[in-house]
Amino acid sequence: MPRETTTEMVSFARRFAAVRAAPGPLVFGLDPAAELLDSWGLGDTADGLDRFADIVLAAATGPVGLVKPQSAFFERHGWRGVRTLQRLVASARSEGLLVVLDIKRGDVGTTNDAYAEAYLGKGAPLAADAITVHPYLGLGAMGAFVTRAAEAGSCLLVVTRSSNPDGRVIQAAVAPGGATVEQQLLRDIGALNARLAPGEIGPVGAVVGPTHLRPELDLAAASCLFLAPGVGAQGATPADVAAVFAACPDRVMPSASRSLLSAGPDVSRLRDRLSALAAEFRATLAC
Numbered sequence: 001m002p003r004e005t006t007t008e009m010v011s012f013a014r015r016f017a018a019v020r021a022a023p024g025p026l027v028f029g030l031d032p033a034a035e036l037l038d039s040w041g042l043g044d045t046a047d048g049l050d051r052f053a054d055i056v057l058a059a060a061t062g063p064v065g066l067v068k069p070q071s072a073f074f075e076r077h078g079w080r081g082v083r084t085l086q087r088l089v090a091s092a093r094s095e096g097l098l099v100v101l102d103i104k105r106g107d108v109g110t111t112n113d114a115y116a117e118a119y120l121g122k123g124a125p126l127a128a129d130a131i132t133v134h135p136y137l138g139l140g141a142m143g144a145f146v147t148r149a150a151e152a153g154s155c156l157l158v159v160t161r162s163s164n165p166d167g168r169v170i171q172a173a174v175a176p177g178g179a180t181v182e183q184q185l186l187r188d189i190g191a192l193n194a195r196l197a198p199g200e201i202g203p204v205g206a207v208v209g210p211t212h213l214r215p216e217l218d219l220a221a222a223s224c225l226f227l228a229p230g231v232g233a234q235g236a237t238p239a240d241v242a243a244v245f246a247a248c249p250d251r252v253m254p255s256a257s258r259s260l261l262s263a264g265p266d267v268s269r270l271r272d273r274l275s276a277l278a279a280e281f282r283a284t285l286a287c
Contacts, residue, residue: 009152009153010153011153011197011200012129012130012155012225013197013200013201013202013203015098015153016066016155016225016253017250019065019066019098020065020250020287021287022065023062023063023064023065023278024064024065024279024281024282024285025065025066025253025281025282025287026064026065026066026254026255026256026274026278026281027064027066027067027068027100027253027254027255027256028056028060028064028067028068028257028260028274029067029070029102029229029255029256029257029258029260029261030056030067030069030070030073030088030257030261031070031257031258031261032049032052032073033073036052036258036261037049037052040052040055040264040265041265042265045077046078046080046081049074049077049080049081049084050084052265053084053087053088053091055264055265055267056261057088057091057092057095058267059264059267059270059271059274060092060097060274061097062271063271063274063275063278064097064274064278065096065098066097066098066099066100066253067098067099067100068099068101068102068227068255068257069085069088069089069101069102070102070257071085071101071102071103074088085126086125086126089126089128090127093127093128093129098129098130099129099130100129100130100131100155100157100227100253100255101119101128101131101132102131103115103119103131103132104132104133104134104159105119105131105132105133105134106135106136106137106141106142107137107141108137108138109141112141112142112144113144115144115145116144116145116147116148116149119131120145120148120154121148121149121151121152122152127152128154129154129155130154130155130156130157130205130227131145131154131155131156131157132158132227133156133157133158133159134158134159135158135159135160135185136170139158139185139188139192142158146192146196146203146204149203149204150202153203154203155204155205155225156203156204157205157206157225157227158185158189158205158206158207159206159207160182160186160189160206160207160208160217161182161206161207161208161209162207162209162229163209163210163229163230163234163236164209164234165211182217183216183217183218185206186217186218186219186222187221187222189202189205189222189224190221190222190223190224192204193222193223193224194223197223200223201223201224201225205224205225205226206222206224206225206226206227207227207228207229208226208227208228209228209229209230209234209236210228210230210236210241210243210245210254211230211236211240219244219245219247219248220247220248224251225251225252225253226245226248226251226252226253228241228244228245228252228253228254229255231254231255231256231259231277232256232257232258232259232260233256233257233259238254239284241254241281241284241285242284242285245285249285249286250285252285254281254285259277260273260277
């Protein structure tokens with residue numbers, strides 16, 4: 001069903017809770033890499049990308065409640081790729097899907113202001129329900145993102161513990177005070193949410209990959225939602241996700257991309273693959 005315009009100001013956390021109760025928490029990652037477009041017989045062109053967008057939207061509507069386009073794979077096709085991304089985001093939202101736009105932006109000052117205006121809230125040309133950001137110029141520099149996300153009922157997903165092992169050298173580094181960088185980020189996210197949405201799940205979330213080393217993190221205390229990338233091709237399983245987020249299974253959004261997209265381009269096969277993994281997560285995470 002198309003989303004009512006009045007739901008725009010309902011918090012992302014509440015909208016996710018509604019999605020979780022129906023199709024479930026699975027996030028369908030949309031990564032139209034050159035190899036994928038070619039393997040689907042679409043061709044690695046702007047026209048092929050347009051067709052990709054049509055196929056994944058048709059497959060996603062119903063079996064899942066969230067999609068996650070990776071902006072880079074659209075941007076590499078220039079203005080036509082950005083146009084396709086804009087169309088995909090708007091169409092997915094109009095179908096009632098929550099859109100997590102994977103952009104991983106992060107800067108300071110007026111640059112962050114401009115990024116926030118591009119992706120969050122009323123009037124944003126690429127308005128998403130949630131976006132990913134990098135915090136390594138300081139979480140305090142994310143002010144424009146945080147404010148706009150809170151005002152728009154959107155979610156800001158801060159890369160805290162990535163699914164790739166190369167990130168460990170930074171994310172597990174010890175910050176002043178004895179906490180690791182990822183531990184301190186979660187504490188700061190929790191403090192922000194306590195101020196912005198006391199007693200509720202706040203608008204600032206975290207990206208925490210369930211792959212490789214188990215995180216020594218107090219996930220439940222952050223009062224936030226978690227995007228959990230790395231399911232499928234990167235090695236994480238529904239059981240891994242359930243184990244890592246055992247203290248807060250109702251707040252995790254597990255994401256899979258390549259393992260799902262490999263069923264395309266046939267829409268029926270894609271829908272079957274999506275439905276199967278969505279059902280597995282509903283059972284594993286007790287939705």
